[in-house]
Amino acid sequence: NAGVTQTPKFQVLKTGQSMTLQCAQDMNHNSMYWYRQDPGMGLRLIYYSASEGTTDKGEVPNGYNVSRLNKREFSLRLESAAPSQTSVYFCASSEYPGHQETQYFGPGTRLLVL
Amino acid sequence: AQSVTQLDSQVPVFEEAPVELRCNYSSSVSVYLFWYVQYPNQGLQLLLKYLSGSTLVKGINGFEAEFNKSQTSFHLRKPSVHISDTAEYFCAVRAAGNKLTFGGGTRVLVKP
Secondary structure, eight states: OOOEEEEOSEEEEOTTOOEEEEEEEOSOOSEEEEEEEOTTSOEEEEEEESSTTOOEEOSOOTTEEEEEOSSSBEEEEESSOOGGGOEEEEEEEESSSSTTOOOEEOOOEEEEEO | OOEEEESOSEEEEETTSOEEEOEEEEOSSOEEEEEEEEOTTSOEEEEEEEOSSOSEEEOGGGOEEEEETTTTEEEEEESSOOGGGOEEEEEEEEETTSOOEEOOOEEEEEEO
């Protein structure tokens, strides 16, 4: 039982390049989330998927797109990377989207955009 | 909109000393409160959460937190820290219908 896995662990991009961050969970959770973590700002929600087949914007969605490929997988795409997107990206999942639910986090992807 | 303030960005503490990490939130409705810990180069994991009932919540690794509704606070405490408690700690709040909102984090550095 690996929990939440993310690939890649590290990535360096040039401005304007595109890439997709992958996330998968093996806990049969319904809800999945993408956050970015910046120093002193905690984690901010980019997009989430309350259940398979649905996605919604979070607090900071501009410049990103997501795909809930199936119940296990939730990918985050940067179409044209910008230096402001340099951050650590975390994927998380929870059994349900309810407010009492604990979220389980992956190990993160460190992205540097030059 | 809800917000979460962690008053200390860094807390140095000696091994076996007590530590308190402060968290205040703003919300006019009932909230659910969480503390997460992030060890170096890892993802976040849940320390404890308050959903209802007793205002004193006990979590993993000897941590506890107290919910104070009148002061809108949810401070985290540990009576005696270990080197292995060196990490960043995040307070998070969720009101019904809203998303999880995180504070800015508090880095705890435990010194021998």
